[in-house]
Amino acid sequence: MVLDSSSLLQILIWGLVVGSIYMLLATGLTLIFGVMKIVNFAQGELMMWGAFLTFLLARWLEVNPYAALAGSALLVGLAGVAIERFGFSRIRGTAKINEIFLSIALILVLQNTLARVFVPYFREYAQIRTPYATEFFDLGVINLRYDFVILIGLAWALMLGLGYFLYRTAVGRDLRATSQNRSAAMLMGIDVRRVDMLCFCIGAALAAVAGSLYGVINPFSPYAGTIAAIKAFAVIILGGLGSVTGAVVGGLLYGVVESVATFFLGGSWRDAIAFVLLIVVLMLRPEGIFKEGG
Amino acid sequence: MANTRWFDLAMALAMVVAAPAALAQAGTVRLGLLTSMTGPAAGTGLDQQRAATLAVEEINAAGGVSVGGKKLKLELVTGDDQTSREGAVSGVTRLLVEDKVDVVFGGLGSAFGMAALPLIRDRGVPYIPTPSTPLFTRTMELGPDPTKSMVFHYQGTGLMYGAATADFIAQALRRGERAKVVWLYQDSPFGAEYVRGYSDRIKERNLPLDTVATERFKVGETDYRAQLTKIKALAPDVLVPMGFRGETVAMIQQAVLDVGLDRKKTAIGPVCACADDPLYYKDLGRVGEYTTILSLYSTYAAPKNRLFARWEPFRELFVKRYGILPGVMGVSAYDSVHIAAKAIELAGSLDKAKIVDALGRLEMDQQVLPVNGGKLRFDPKFREVDFYLIAQQLLWDDKVKELRPVVVWPHEVAEAKYRQP
Known part of the structure; x- marks a missing residue:
């Protein structure tokens, strides 16, 4: 298969687009893990709830889906706070298996509730329609839909905003301090309970944004979050557990590798090849590309 | 005595429990x-x-x-x-x-x-x-x-649909001209049978179709851009997107809108008869204009032939x-x-x-x-039914603001000829 310049450019763009979604999802996940040392397996289901709420809000309020996305992120963020308060905070400090089972229970509850609401109205799939679905940028060799540019731009704007929040604000500093040493942070007067809630809120909101952007470019179902969450886990292991920089680099790398592998090896390799990459990275650098807290 | 009473009670209870099932069985x-x-x-x-x-x-x-x-x-x-x-x-x-x-x-x-x-x-x-x-x-x-x-x-069955796909492309879509055909199909037993039915029919009837690529995707996958980019580079005459309704809608939309497949050069379809559903027409939108679909039962078409009288x-x-x-x-x-x-x-x-x-x-x-x-009737060998398949071309209807089908194959029931955009 000869790879011409337009195909190469398209493949890289598809990789960056899907990588940006992984990046958002994985950042939320790594933030929760970094601060609370909790692995939230239900991140994929929060993602799909985000997509579904954006779909509904845009339709009911008759607003641009990108505006509806803000409402969806807020609602899912609040749901994240509730999950943390009434779920994870109650079992904090008990056996790790309790957290795992709580996560699995959340997957089933969130997925089945969504399916109950979703299926009678939309059958198997729904897609978020934006006013820009047939608007294109002419890049010479290819035309690029506005939605892809908005997706990448929005994802990066959020990452930069998160970076600013974490490294330039007092609350962000509290969050990083809690991540580095929870006990010391408590002794320094940081309200770690509030940090936990905030962290879950941001993580869930990022999942909602990831889901909404996914829903703009792909049809989605209540079940589509599971495989996306598994990939997000692979991304944070690849990038380094608890490292936001690692989630960003890992997400993009994962997206591009997946896209290139699908082009050359076929769709059957789409999921497998990225895990091959993960194994290779872990063999060479067991701590991931970036160390925890990077 | 006490034992007998318990036995009678148990029997009575058993009858009460079993009676509705027995009645249902009988009536x-x-x-x-x-x-x-x-x-x-x-x-x-x-x-x-x-x-x-x-x-x-x-x-x-x-x-x-x-x-x-x-x-x-x-x-x-x-x-x-x-x-x-x-x-x-x-x-x-x-x-x-x-x-x-x-x-x-x-x-x-x-x-x-x-x-x-x-x-x-x-x-x-x-x-x-x-x-x-x-x-x-x-x-x-x-x-x-x-x-x-x-x-x-x-x-x-997949075998029937595959065979009909080959016949339709050769007879109606290309009208006997040699064609480069590419498949993007579901990686499942259904998809495999579909492609097998198509390949067998080409051999059986010596049809002038060259299958230049067969790309697969996992069931439930909805991002086909990488495979479609590869397909676009091959510049085929026909792309056959084979999957369930949601998958097919996504394949066609991504092929046309995202990857920019040249519609004048590459015909899209026929897609699987299993996609023919009201939501298919609604979800696909104008992007699906000129694509084709096989049908065993059409959501909207009503060919004037006794075989379709009950639709x-x-x-x-x-x-x-x-x-x-x-x-x-x-x-x-x-x-x-x-x-x-x-x-x-x-x-x-x-x-x-x-x-x-x-x-x-x-x-x-x-x-x-x-x-x-x-x-x-069910054939004695495989206990299958010999269904009559049609192919439809989807055209935009301004009145309903949705795609509507026109039967284009087989010729005995066709309402119009297949049109390339």
């Missing part, structure tokens, strides 16, 4: 619809349940089925396969053990039906599956003699009752109820072996789905 014929009522395919399962309900009500309104001189009413019982193999096993167990159904029918996913099959076979219950994979009737491991199987497949009345009936149009899977469930009822009458008994025998020798007027020659 009704229980048809078990095994389909997806929850999980990703629940929407289509609901379509099947609604259509089957209509058929049951129709037959009951006409007095029911004649069994041994008595008129018995039909009762529809639904077993949920939960869109999973495990769900299919528990769903069919309920149908067989608890509901004690006389016939099992329906279903969407071959894998789920195949998971339920051993249990159905163990009890010798007649089974009319409606998923498209011909595994049900063409897998030798099913028994020493497949012709003695109790499975009667009522759905167009319009069935649609009206369904819309009147549920307010929405039915899909092809619903229609196959509707027909299956009529087939089961007819076979039971022919058997003159609820004895399962006799119903199986009756299904084997059944010959009746076709129901809603069109059959070659208009007579519905």
Whole structure:
């Protein structure tokens, strides 16, 4: 298969687009893990709830889906706070298996509730329609839909905003301090309970944004979050557990590798090849590309 | 004395518990619809349940089925396969053990039906599956003699669709010209059979079609851009996107909008008949203009031919009752109820072996789905039905702001010729 310049450019763009979604999802996940040392397996289901709420809000309020996305992120963020308060905070400090089972229970509850609401109205799939679905940028060799540019731009704007929040604000500093040493942070007067809630809120909101952007470019179902969450886990292991920089680099790398592998090896390799990459990275650098807290 | 009293009480209780089941057994014929009522395919399962309900009500309104001189009413019982193999096993167990159904029918996913099959076979219950994979009737491991199987497949199969795809491309789409064809198909037994049916037909009829690439995707995958980028680089004359409804919509939209496939050079279709559903037309939008679709039952078209005479009345009936149009899977469930009822009458008994025998020798007027020659029968070798497939081209209708089909193949029922954009 000869790879011409337009195909190469398209493949890289598809990789960056899907990588940006992984990046958002994985950042939320790594933030929760970094601060609370909790692995939230239900991140994929929060993602799909985000997509579904954006779909509904845009339709009911008759607003641009990108505006509806803000409402969806807020609602899912609040749901994240509730999950943390009434779920994870109650079992904090008990056996790790309790957290795992709580996560699995959340997957089933969130997925089945969504399916109950979703299926009678939309059958198997729904897609978020934006006013820009047939608007294109002419890049010479290819035309690029506005939605892809908005997706990448929005994802990066959020990452930069998160970076600013974490490294330039007092609350962000509290969050990083809690991540580095929870006990010391408590002794320094940081309200770690509030940090936990905030962290879950941001993580869930990022999942909602990831889901909404996914829903703009792909049809989605209540079940589509599971495989996306598994990939997000692979991304944070690849990038380094608890490292936001690692989630960003890992997400993009994962997206591009997946896209290139699908082009050359076929769709059957789409999921497998990225895990091959993960194994290779872990063999060479067991701590991931970036160390925890990077 | 005390023991006798306890025994009498236990007997009385047992009779109270068993009586409703016994009465149901004696007074009704229980048809078990095994389909997806929850999980990703629940929407289509609901379509099947609604259509089957209509058929049951129709037959009951006409007095029911004649069994041994008595008129018995039909009762529809639904077993949920939960869109999973495990769900299919528990769903069919309920149908067989608890509901004690006389016939099992329906279903969407071959894998789920195949998971339920051993249990159905163990009890010798007649089974009319409606998923498209011909595994049900063409897998030798099913028994020493497949012709003695109790499975009667009522759905167009991947092999049929594949063969029709080759015929349609050669005859109508390319009109005998040599063509470079590319497939983007679902990596599943259904997809594999579909492509096999297509390849076999090319060899069998020496059709001038060169298959230059066969790209696959996993079931449920909705991002095909990388494969489509590769396909675009091959500049094919025809792209055949093969998948379920949602997958097909995504493939076509991504091919046209995102990857920028040259529509003037590359024809898209025919897509699988299993995608023909009201939502397909709605979801695809204008992007799907000029694409083609195979159909066993069309959501909107009504060719003027006796084979399609029941399409319009069935649609009206369904819309009147549920307010929405039915899909092809619903229609196959509707027909299956009529087939089961007819076979039971022919058997003159609820004895399962006799119903199986009756299904084997059944010959009746076709129901809603069109059959070659208009007579519905299961062929003795594979117990499949010889369906009549059509191909439609989708054109934009400004009045309804949606795509609407025009039948373009086979020529004896075609309303227009295929048009390249």
